[in-house]
Amino acid sequence: MTGAVDYRALQRLIDDRPDEGLFRVxxxxxxxxxxxxxxxxRIFAGGxxxxxxxxxxxxxxxxxxxxxxxxxxxxxxxxDGRLHGLVNSCPHKGARVAQLRSGNSRLHVCPYHSWSFDxxxxxxxxxxxxxGCYPQGFAALGQDLPAxxxxxxxxxxxxxxxxxxxxxxxxHLGGAARLLDLVADQSADGFELVPGSVTFxxxxxxxxxxxxxxxxYHFTSAHPSYIRILxxxxxxxxxxxxxxxxxxxxxxxxxxxxxxxxxxxxxxANGHVLNWGRFGITPAHPxxxxxxxxxARVGPAQMAWMFNMRNLTIFPNLQIAENASSQLxxxxxxxANRTEMRTWCxxxxxxxxxxxxxxxxxxxxxxNPSGMATPDDTVAYEACQRGFxxxxxxxxxxxxxxxxxxxxxxxxxxxxxxxxxxxxxxxxAQTCDETLYHSYYRxxxxxMSAVEGGPA
Amino acid sequence: MSxxxxxxxxxxxxxxxxxxxxxxxxxxxxxxxxxxxxxxxxAWRDETSQTQDPETELSLVWYKGRANLExxxxxxxxxxxxxxxxxxxVVHLIANVVVEDAQVEAGTGVVGSAFTVHLHDPRAxxxxxxxxxxxxxxxxxxxxxxxAAKTVHLLNDVIPTVIDFHSL
Ligand SMILES: [Fe+2]
Numbered sequence: 001m002t003g004a005v006d007y008r009a010l011q012r013l014i015d016d017r018p019d020e021g022l023f024r025v026x027x028x029x030x031x032x033x034x035x036x037x038x039x040x041x042r043i044f045a046g047g048x049x050x051x052x053x054x055x056x057x058x059x060x061x062x063x064x065x066x067x068x069x070x071x072x073x074x075x076x077x078x079x080d081g082r083l084h085g086l087v088n089s090c091p092h093k094g095a096r097v098a099q100l101r102s103g104n105s106r107l108h109v110c111p112y113h114s115w116s117f118d119x120x121x122x123x124x125x126x127x128x129x130x131x132g133c134y135p136q137g138f139a140a141l142g143q144d145l146p147a148x149x150x151x152x153x154x155x156x157x158x159x160x161x162x163x164x165x166x167x168x169x170x171x172h173l174g175g176a177a178r179l180l181d182l183v184a185d186q187s188a189d190g191f192e193l194v195p196g197s198v199t200f201x202x203x204x205x206x207x208x209x210x211x212x213x214x215x216x217y218h219f220t221s222a223h224p225s226y227i228r229i230l231x232x233x234x235x236x237x238x239x240x241x242x243x244x245x246x247x248x249x250x251x252x253x254x255x256x257x258x259x260x261x262x263x264x265x266x267x268x269a270n271g272h273v274l275n276w277g278r279f280g281i282t283p284a285h286p287x288x289x290x291x292x293x294x295x296a297r298v299g300p301a302q303m304a305w306m307f308n309m310r311n312l313t314i315f316p317n318l319q320i321a322e323n324a325s326s327q328l329x330x331x332x333x334x335x336a337n338r339t340e341m342r343t344w345c346x347x348x349x350x351x352x353x354x355x356x357x358x359x360x361x362x363x364x365x366x367x368n369p370s371g372m373a374t375p376d377d378t379v380a381y382e383a384c385q386r387g388f389x390x391x392x393x394x395x396x397x398x399x400x401x402x403x404x405x406x407x408x409x410x411x412x413x414x415x416x417x418x419x420x421x422x423x424x425x426x427x428x429a430q431t432c433d434e435t436l437y438h439s440y441y442r443x444x445x446x447x448m449s450a451v452e453g454g455p456a
Numbered sequence: 457m458s459x460x461x462x463x464x465x466x467x468x469x470x471x472x473x474x475x476x477x478x479x480x481x482x483x484x485x486x487x488x489x490x491x492x493x494x495x496x497x498x499a500w501r502d503e504t505s506q507t508q509d510p511e512t513e514l515s516l517v518w519y520k521g522r523a524n525l526e527x528x529x530x531x532x533x534x535x536x537x538x539x540x541x542x543x544x545x546v547v548h549l550i551a552n553v554v555v556e557d558a559q560v561e562a563g564t565g566v567v568g569s570a571f572t573v574h575l576h577d578p579r580a581x582x583x584x585x586x587x588x589x590x591x592x593x594x595x596x597x598x599x600x601x602x603x604a605a606k607t608v609h610l611l612n613d614v615i616p617t618v619i620d621f622h623s624l
Contacts, residue, residue: 195501197501225540238524240520241521360518370620372537
């Protein structure tokens with residue numbers, strides 16, 4: 001549909017009227033295959049996308065593979081320890097060169113015609129080159145694996161872009177970088193992925209996952225079975241179970257009288273958002289046994305933030321959810337109505353064996369597609385996707401809770417960790433802000449409607 | 457008196473477990489498990505190896521104690537879980553049953569088997585199969601075999617939206 005598209009018209013799929021406080025999203029944003037194709041070009045091929053963690057390739061010649069939208073990517077550490085983000089496609093015939101999700105290899109040999117590349121992506125051999133009677137200009141074309149036009153490393157969080165026209169990664173992250181710091185600083189030794197990853201798909205649009213991570217409103221509606229089981233465990237019904245942090249809080253009960261601040265949201269430039277809840281320094285948190293060390297090393301404000309429930313989205317495809325445990329999610333859109341999620345338990349290095357075990361147990365019950373919470377989310381996404389087919393009333397109204405509480409800039413809580421935000425909401429237990437989604441869709445509209453060839 | 461675990465006895469227990477899951481006779485299913493039974497569905501580390509140590513590695517499911525399975529049954533029946541309403545229709549097929557280790561004195565036995573679970577989800581109008589291998593540790597208890605540990609080695613681990621105890 002390129003060429004015939006009125007890009008400016010895409011902006012009209014977001015009904016954004018800040019003066020009136022009204023914000024609506026058109027259903028076509030979620031189910032139109034043409035919109036999806038443009039998202040692949042303009043969002044996934046048109047800016048920074050999260051690739052993975054530097055700790056996924058810790059040693060020389062380690063590598064891992066991932067995708068930017070539909071494009072296979074190879075992230076490899078060369079013999080000098082430098083990371084490279086490369087397009088995982090042979091310049092010869094286009095075959096995907098590295099097949100495995102991760103490994104260690106000095107040489108990546110294309111499986112089709114054996115062109116080979118070192119761990120920096122440099123072409124090392126072309127089979128029977130001298131006998132190949134190549135034309136004179138061949139060498140000048142370059143036979144290395146193409147580097148991603150942009151590759152960024154923020155404290156071990158790796159990002160790549162299929163276009164060079166992007167700001168430095170620090171500028172892209174903006175104030176949200178402070179929230180990655182909260183992940184990175186939980187241990188002086190950094191962080192790691194617990195061995196074992198879980199992949200699942202759902203038959204609905206990728207932006208439903210984007211929204212759900214930031215959605216405080218659904219918790220008591222979509223997860224009553226999980227909440228009831230926790231209540232039962234708290235009353236001693238199941239003494240075999242592990243303690244969940246949700247048992248220690250009344251964040252979701254709404255019994256707090258409706259006035260005390262229980263959490264809220266921050267919205268950042270470029271589409272990043274945080275939804276957070278106040279949890280306190282409780283023994284149910286896997287960081288509890290190190291809270292004194294944390295206090296001494298990072299100070300009271302950072303420490304308090306580390307114990308808060310935090311659901312962070314770095315637009316468009318990275319989410320880190322720290323609540324009952326800690327999950328790193330990578331969102332991979334497959335079609336307008338199909339999405340793949342790759343998920344890991346992310347954890348500070350060097351934590352005690354009981355804390356690690358506790359973190360893993362909470363993770364499995366809450367986050368896994370084989371657990372007791374996530375399936376009730378993903379099945380709800382599929383119910384949404386069915387409902388999106390209607391155009392009788394094409395506008396969705398799930399973007400206006402919290403409007404009257406939304407303030408420009410941050411607040412004292414974000415100031416305490418030097419975090420700048422575009423907007424913020426302080427919420428009681430029943431506010432359940434929805435204005436944080438505006439950040440997603442304003443960025444979406446900006447990227448989707450940019451004039452072709454013009455500045456992004 | 458100790459029983460020696462024969463293949464016939466092992467098959468009988470495995471087939472009954474399948475029947476109870478397929479027909480949603482979950483109380484009878486739970487009764488096959490000892491109160492301190494473990495239930496493990498390892499995750500995959502990479503293309504070729506699965507996680508092994510639930511204390512340091514991620515599992516799809518790891519439970520120590522039947523009460524956790526009782527929680528899962530409660531949730532599936534509660535009417536409070538969208539993912540469980542309506543429930544998928546499932547049929548378990550179990551084959552290649554081998555008694556790998558029978559300790560007559562101790563009254564225990566280890567049973568390996570292969571499984572396929574065919575599943576139809578009427579909500580999503582979607583049919584698929586999960587497959588892999590089971591490993592059961594059986595213990596003689598009051599003259600009958602009960603499950604002390606079950607490991608489900610799920611081979612197709614890209615999960616289509618949801619997987620629950622009744623589909624494993
Ligand atoms: Fe949820």
